[in-house]
């Protein structure tokens with residue numbers, strides 16, 4: 001969502017803030033702005049549109065000053081205009097704030113302030129916060145912010161700056177991530193680590209209800225009731241280079257091509273070949289505790305929800321555990337039946353998705369044990385669950401999730417294997433599963449070596465289409481959902497994923513020569529059924545592209561085009577079948593001139609509900 005960066009130290013702030021905002025662009029935004037305090041007070045520059053628009057305006061007049069804040073906005077309250085862009089100031093124009101989140105009682109506070117003579121320029125909830133702090137300000141910015149935050153409801157990650165106190169940044173976090181960067185006689189505040197890595201790897205993650213006060217002498221963490229809180233300094237373990245494109249034209253292609261490595265990084269250290277099981281000590285659950293659970297609820301959003309459905313097939317098939325997969329946005333509000341015998345798994349690449357975080361909190365409140373499958377180390381969900389597995393897929397910058405998806409499925413395979421071997425899976429079956437997992441990285445690499453074949457399929461069947469269908473059965477039905485989502489979100493083509501057998505119940509009316517249909521059809525337990533589904537589509541003139549295993553002459557004869565994938569265990573096929581679909585959507589989007597890494601209307605991490 002919005003990107004936040006703040007700086008105090010010996011360097012000129014403006015250029016550093018702009019560079020920091022550029023490293024936050026992947027979060028998705030529609031306007032940007034900075035505020036710097038110099039000898040003449042508070043200098044604010046902001047503009048609607050991409051960062052380059054703001055940079056052009058700054059070219060002639062880069063404000064001087066060694067303390068400042070910067071923001072990229074993803075509009076929630078108010079249109080993406082320059083007026084609504086952050087930073088926002090109080091009535092006096094001497095206090096500025098940048099904010100990520102939603103102030104839920106902003107309209108009530110706005111009305112009260114207006115009755116006391118405050119005049120607002122923007123439609124945003126953030127400006128209300130600025131005016132409230134301005135009204136409470138009596139010479140101490142930190143105290144004015146703490147007093148104001150005691151009056152607001154909602155979620156925020158924010159930073160305040162005042163021309164009356166040019167040596168202080170005041171930050172606060174409740175529901176939107178913030179971390180302090182600890183440099184050499186310089187300190188940073190940001191919504192994630194990307195803007196900091198060229199300066200420091202030492203970071204302090206703020207928790208909900210905490211404030212950070214940064215001065216030229218150091219930083220201090222407290223809560224709203226003034227107590228000082230001591231916090232651990234963490235070390236970021238990935239390099240800036242990793243989060244750069246590394247020579248690829250797009251982050252998305254880089255991340256698709258990293259999957260042989262990222263899948264292995266998820267599995268590394270967890271596979272116990274001899275015992276045919278997985279080590280999952282991060283769950284913080286003994287084997288006895290793991291065996292006690294009577295059901296599992298998996299909750300997530302988007303692509304992570306798709307991997308959750310694959311987890312359902314794995315856990316039910318291998319461990320005979322009843323599983324429900326819930327959209328987090330539904331789970332959090334529907335009064336779910338949850339108790340201590342329920343294991344709730346929250347899946348989230350970013351670890352900051354508001355709905356998933358709320359769902360996990362709701363599950364905890366109702367007494368469930370919670371675990372997280374998260375990629376971003378130190379993220380909120382990762383710190384709030386009772387245990388979990390980090391994906392270790394490396395930074396995923398492209399808005400369309402790719403390597404995180406296959407790593408989520410790999411992590412679900414680890415958990416399923418562990419629990420299954422505690423319940424009814426034999427050591428021989430366990431060893432077979434471990435061997436199949438170990439082969440996946442090389443098999444993924446084989447698929448990626450033939451990416452040009454996918455590019456040709458993209459050009460021949462999907463580049464100019466307005467609609468598409470993705471069909472799969474069993475554990476590849478969620479892969480059909482995921483393939484359709486990938487195409488939708490980066491090429492803006494309407495695509496739907498369906499269980500292949502479901503076509504007869506309505507959607508087959510859509511089939512004609514203008515409807516390309518992608519079948520995910522490995523040689524698994526339902527192969528003969530999907531052959532029939534392909535015949536049904538062909539009989540109605542549909543164009544069929546099929547993902548098949550080597551030597552599947554039956555489908556090769558039927559389909560208009562095929563792409564072969566290596567053989568693996570049925571339950572692990574999604575890790576391989578999803579990769580060609582990622583490439584397919586990528587090539588279609590590139591050929592249509594779409595913004596692959598930052599698709600319109602989307603953000604990498606949806607930290608507001």
Ligand code: AGP
Pocket residue numbers: 301302303304347348349350351352353356399400401402489603604605606
């Ligand atoms: C996937 O390509 C999308 N970017 C989106 O559906 C994403 O998976 C969803 O917003 C959940 O994000 P999370 O995994 O960070 O929680």
